[in-house]
Amino acid sequence: MSVTDLHSNTELDNQSHGDDHGHEHKESFISKYIFSMDHKMIAKQYMFTAMFWAIVGGLLSVVFRLQLGFPDADLIWLKPFLGKWISETGQLDPEFYLAMVTMHGTIMVFFVLTGGLSGTFSNFLIPLQIGARDMASPFMNMLSYWLFFVSGVIMFVSFFIPDGPAAGGWVAYPPLSALSEALAGSGGGMTLWLIAMVFFIASTLMAGINYISTVINMRTKGMSFSKLPLTIWALFLTAAIGLLSFPVLFSAALLLVFDRGFGTSFYLSDIYIAGEALTNVGGSPVLYQHLFWFLGHPEVYIVLLPALGMTSEIIATNARKPIFGYRAMIGSMLGIAILSFVVWAHHMFVSGLNPFLGSVFMILTLIIAVPSAVKVFNYLTTLWKGNIRFTPAMLFSIGLVSFFISGGLTGIFLGNSALDVPLHDTYFVVAHFHLVMGSASFFGLLAGIYHWFPKMFGRMMNNKLGYIHFWATFIGIYLIFFPMHYLGISLFPRRYYSFTNFDAFSTMGDLNSFISIAAFLTVAAQFIFLYNFFHSLYWGKKASTNPWKSNTLEWTTPVLPGHGNWPGAIPTVYRWPYDYSKPGAKDDFIPQTVPYSATTESNLPHENEMLDERTAGGIDDDVKKREEEQK
Amino acid sequence: MLEFAIVVGLVFILAVVLLLVRIQKLVKVVKSKKSGESDEEEVPEGNSTNALILMVFMVVAFVAAAWYSISEFDVYNLPVASEHGKEVETLFWVTMVVTGVIFILTNVLLFYFSYKYQYKKDKKALYYPDNTKLEVAWTIVPAIVLTLLVIWGLKTWNDMMGKTPDNAEVVEIMGYQFAWAARYPGSDNKLGSYDFRLIDPVNIYGLDFTDRAAFDDFTPREIHIPVNHPILFKIRARDVLHSVFAPHFRLKMDAVPGMPTQFWFVPTKTTAEMREELGNPEFNYEIACTEVCGRGHFSMRMLVVVEPMEEYKKWKAEQNSWLSKNPEYLAKVPEKLRPLALLKTGVEESSVTVK
Numbered sequence: 008m009s010v011t012d013l014h015s016n017t018e019l020d021n022q023s024h025g026d027d028h029g030h031e032h033k034e035s036f037i038s039k040y041i042f043s044m045d046h047k048m049i050a051k052q053y054m055f056t057a058m059f060w061a062i063v064g065g066l067l068s069v070v071f072r073l074q075l076g077f078p079d080a081d082l083i084w085l086k087p088f089l090g091k092w093i094s095e096t097g098q099l100d101p102e103f104y105l106a107m108v109t110m111h112g113t114i115m116v117f118f119v120l121t122g123g124l125s126g127t128f129s130n131f132l133i134p135l136q137i138g139a140r141d142m143a144s145p146f147m148n149m150l151s152y153w154l155f156f157v158s159g160v161i162m163f164v165s166f167f168i169p170d171g172p173a174a175g176g177w178v179a180y181p182p183l184s185a186l187s188e189a190l191a192g193s194g195g196g197m198t199l200w201l202i203a204m205v206f207f208i209a210s211t212l213m214a215g216i217n218y219i220s221t222v223i224n225m226r227t228k229g230m231s232f233s234k235l236p237l238t239i240w241a242l243f244l245t246a247a248i249g250l251l252s253f254p255v256l257f258s259a260a261l262l263l264v265f266d267r268g269f270g271t272s273f274y275l276s277d278i279y280i281a282g283e284a285l286t287n288v289g290g291s292p293v294l295y296q297h298l299f300w301f302l303g304h305p306e307v308y309i310v311l312l313p314a315l316g317m318t319s320e321i322i323a324t325n326a327r328k329p330i331f332g333y334r335a336m337i338g339s340m341l342g343i344a345i346l347s348f349v350v351w352a353h354h355m356f357v358s359g360l361n362p363f364l365g366s367v368f369m370i371l372t373l374i375i376a377v378p379s380a381v382k383v384f385n386y387l388t389t390l391w392k393g394n395i396r397f398t399p400a401m402l403f404s405i406g407l408v409s410f411f412i413s414g415g416l417t418g419i420f421l422g423n424s425a426l427d428v429p430l431h432d433t434y435f436v437v438a439h440f441h442l443v444m445g446s447a448s449f450f451g452l453l454a455g456i457y458h459w460f461p462k463m464f465g466r467m468m469n470n471k472l473g474y475i476h477f478w479a480t481f482i483g484i485y486l487i488f489f490p491m492h493y494l495g496i497s498l499f500p501r502r503y504y505s506f507t508n509f510d511a512f513s514t515m516g517d518l519n520s521f522i523s524i525a526a527f528l529t530v531a532a533q534f535i536f537l538y539n540f541f542h543s544l545y546w547g548k549k550a551s552t553n554p555w556k557s558n559t560l561e562w563t564t565p566v567l568p569g570h571g572n573w574p575g576a577i578p579t580v581y582r583w584p585y586d587y588s589k590p591g592a593k594d595d596f597i598p599q600t601v602p603y604s605a606t607t608e609s610n611l612p613h614e615n616e617m618l619d620e621r622t623a624g625g626i627d628d629d630v631k632k633r634e635e636e637q638k
Numbered sequence: 639m640l641e642f643a644i645v646v647g648l649v650f651i652l653a654v655v656l657l658l659v660r661i662q663k664l665v666k667v668v669k670s671k672k673s674g675e676s677d678e679e680e681v682p683e684g685n686s687t688n689a690l691i692l693m694v695f696m697v698v699a700f701v702a703a704a705w706y707s708i709s710e711f712d713v714y715n716l717p718v719a720s721e722h723g724k725e726v727e728t729l730f731w732v733t734m735v736v737t738g739v740i741f742i743l744t745n746v747l748l749f750y751f752s753y754k755y756q757y758k759k760d761k762k763a764l765y766y767p768d769n770t771k772l773e774v775a776w777t778i779v780p781a782i783v784l785t786l787l788v789i790w791g792l793k794t795w796n797d798m799m800g801k802t803p804d805n806a807e808v809v810e811i812m813g814y815q816f817a818w819a820a821r822y823p824g825s826d827n828k829l830g831s832y833d834f835r836l837i838d839p840v841n842i843y844g845l846d847f848t849d850r851a852a853f854d855d856f857t858p859r860e861i862h863i864p865v866n867h868p869i870l871f872k873i874r875a876r877d878v879l880h881s882v883f884a885p886h887f888r889l890k891m892d893a894v895p896g897m898p899t900q901f902w903f904v905p906t907k908t909t910a911e912m913r914e915e916l917g918n919p920e921f922n923y924e925i926a927c928t929e930v931c932g933r934g935h936f937s938m939r940m941l942v943v944v945e946p947m948e949e950y951k952k953w954k955a956e957q958n959s960w961l962s963k964n965p966e967y968l969a970k971v972p973e974k975l976r977p978l979a980l981l982k983t984g985v986e987e988s989s990v991t992v993k
Binding site: 101102105175176180182183186189190275276277278279280282284288289290291292293326327328329330331332333334335357358359362365366369370373374376377380381383384385386387388390391392393394395396397398402405408409412413416417419420423424425426428429431432433470471474475478479481482483485486489490493494496497498500501502503504505506508509510511512514515528585587588589590595 | 650653654657658661680681682683684685688689691692695699703706707710713714715716723725726729730733734736737740741744745747748749751752755756757758761762763764765766767768769772773776777780781784787788791792794795796798799815834835837839844876877878879881883885886888889890891892894895896897899920921922924926927928929930931932933934935936937939
């Protein structure tokens with residue numbers, strides 16, 4: 008069967024070649040592992056790439072935490088790795104410090120938490136959970152990964168050019184990012200950064216179009232939107248947000264390219280630098296900030312929503328309870344998705360923005376806290392009176408909820424324009440977004456890997472190592488970012504190479520050392536995960552078909568689904584994915600593929616009524632016919 | 639402080655070790671039982687241990703956080719020295735109490751539920767898919783709380799950003815790589831105009847001497863401001879973005895090339911008062927940069943001296959204008975304004991070489 012067959016809609020697929028999918032595909036190494044068009048392989052490609060980037064991003068943070076925690080330390084031993092960025096006296100170069108902070112942010116936000124989270128799990132879960140044989144366009148899906156890969160290569164190369172990588176912060180505000188006179192990293196490094204971002208945006212758009220069209224068009228019979236797992240809702244909304252906001256980042260980047268290379272003045276005006284006045288007049292650096300944050304803020308939800316969706320699934324499965332308030336969960340995600348587009352200027356309260364606009368954006372920003380609060384309460388109620396199994400995935404999901412609360416609440420400070428005046432660009436902000444966006448999403452990513460590892464590789468990860476990994480990481484992250492709030496309350500500015508120049512910021516050196524030590528331990532703990540991951544890949548216990556006793560469709564495939572996912576017809580869906588511990592039911596879970604007619608003992612009154620109506624009206628005939636076909 | 643670090647570090651290591659030991663024990667228990675029962679595991683090994691550690695973690699974390707927050711309050715809480723700063727500070731701590739309550743409540747529920755409802759063999763979870771009343775309640779309650787915070791915030795914000803009083807003392811602050819430069823309007827209380835094209839290594843402000851208001855502008859190394867009097871900072875940048883940040887005044891505003899910004903405030907404590915209050919004779923008000931601006935971003939320090947009005951007036955009267963310190967720039971003054979410039983700067987005409 009060729010890949011093009013996969014384009015046909017599922018209905019046709021079921022009838023025309025129901026049994027076709029069982030046969031072995033003779034594929035070359037290249038078409039199977041490299042230029043693969045199988046969504047599962049592409050998902051794994053995204054995952055391995057993101058793991059590489061997570062290691063790079065994590066190691067960068069180790070180096071700058073060394074500088075922040077121990078500013079007087081002799082770093083000469085890093086000279087073999089960092090070369091000229093370490094001075095002869097063992098001091099880190101201040102510009103390279105900025106470059107590392109910049110690259111850490113760029114890598115973590117875009118390559119790990121966007122590419123790694125959404126790229127891995129949208130690709131892996133969308134077809135499997137909605138009951139599709141592959142993505143709507145497998146070819147475009149492959150292109151999307153390879154554009155992501157190219158983007159990564161370009162970003163990686165920028166570390167090795169003479170001027171060093173981009174260093175003006177991950178937000179790349181002009182004029183700093185536009186003028187190589189202002190900063191060495193704004194030369195070749197920034198050029199490569201911009202090129203890499205363009206490839207990344209193209210990759211995200213292709214992926215997003217694919218995710219959206221797959222969810223809309225390729226759901227199996229019976230899989231209405233009101234029966235979609237929350238994971239899919241989250242990934243769907245994420246793709247929609249990305250599709251609407253990334254083009255704006257593209258325009259911001261494009262205008263920056265023009266300003267840098269072609270003498271335009273979109274962002275530049277009244278500048279005197281390196282001994283001469285530039286000719287640019289009439290531009291506005293604030294324009295860039297508007298364009299950047301029009302993506303930048305939705306981006307927060309692009310990385311967070313998939314994590315929230317996946318953990319909803321994991322928490323329901325392991326609490327053996329339906330997710331509480333399924334519709335409210337969808338409603339709050341929709342609310343967050345829409346509101347995420349109208350809050351961007353809360354990053355700009357002190358940019359010189361009209362104070363009236365500040366008021367408007369403050370109100371809109373604080374509104375977004377309501378759906379977020381609803382999500383938290385629904386998580387808590389889902390745990391209430393559950394029968395909880397603490398798999399590593401479950402622990403990471405609980406950790407996510409805790410981070411989401413702790414980091415979310417500080418957003419109420421920062422969204423308040425009056426409070427943002429002192430707190431803006433201090434460690435309070437750093438603590439806030441590392442908890443709510445960084446750590447929460449990272450925990451979502453880890454929870455997802457632990458939970459779906461058996462489906463990806465047909466083997467189980469080691470639980471014990473998983474527990475150690477969880478506890479070290481969970482405690483470690485709190486030890487890093489909770490104390491950081493105190494630095495924030497003392498108004499320590501972020502992106503500072505050292506705090507020795509100011510009396511006001513010379514008070515908390517030992518807290519900075521403490522944070523650094525916690526960071527080193529936390530990063531070290533990730534190697535437990537890497538060991539567990541790669542060891543289990545080859546030697547893990549063989550997984551059963553449905554190891555977590557879960558309801559969703561991916562667990563109805565063979566242990567290692569082949570190209571096309573289901574060997575026979577794609578199963579039909581009859582119910583929502585959260586029938587856990589239904590009173591009267593034989594097991595404590597009822598998969599989505601079990602019709603109500605087979606569970607009369609556990610049906611709720613309205614479900615039985617619906618069943619009666621359907622049998623009376625003969626609507627069920629079709630269902631019965633299909634069941635027979637399957638047999 | 640260091641003890642705190644050691645204590646927390648030890649707890650951290652202890653928790654991990656405890657976990658390892660417990661798991662090992664459980665493994666042994668399971669192994670000694672042998673595979674008499676079904677090989678399908680209902681629940682992962684160490685389930686109850688994890689539930690227990692969740693509780694222990696919560697208690698230890700809350701105790702540590704409370705202890706540090708109380709005992710180190712004076713270390714991390716920066717004193718306030720401006721009128722709006724006090725308002726902001728009140729709002730900050732009110733928000734802290736509100737969010738603190740929610741923080742404790744929700745985290746306690748999260749960890750307690752996890753512990754309480756851990757897997758038990760003969761128990762079945764409650765099938766509880768929704769409850770409209772509950773959901774409406776916890777949509778409305780946060781909405782009300784947030785509305786109150788928004789209203790309070792708007793009031794504070796409008797007070798801060800409201801109209802500058804007419805009698806405000808004006809100080810211009812310009813950011814450049816990597817320092818701040820200040821300029822005062824001089825005796826005419828009007829800042830002279832400037833143009834970035836006129837900037838040169840001496841005239842770093844780009845002062846435009848075709849404008850008579852520029853003649854008496856002076857540019858001190860430190861900023862002096864009178865206490866309990868409105869001050870207006872007029873802020874601009876010469877090369878890249880910077881951000882004026884005076885932590886004790888809770889003041890922050892970006893300096894944007896091509897777009898002048900401003901921030902007004904009322905300082906409430908003189909430098910001397912603050913020194914006495916903190917018991918630190920070395921204390922100084924500082925201005926820092928909070929918008930990344932390049933290599934020297936972390937070193938853009940400027941001192942601010944807050945003093946009583948009389949002292950301020952005396953200091954101001956003693957300052958010589960920029961033009962009088964750089965008389966060669968009298969040549970840039972247009973012919974017909976030159977007598978006025980000479981008068982204002984007190985420079986002898988003979989010392990001016992006209993090109």
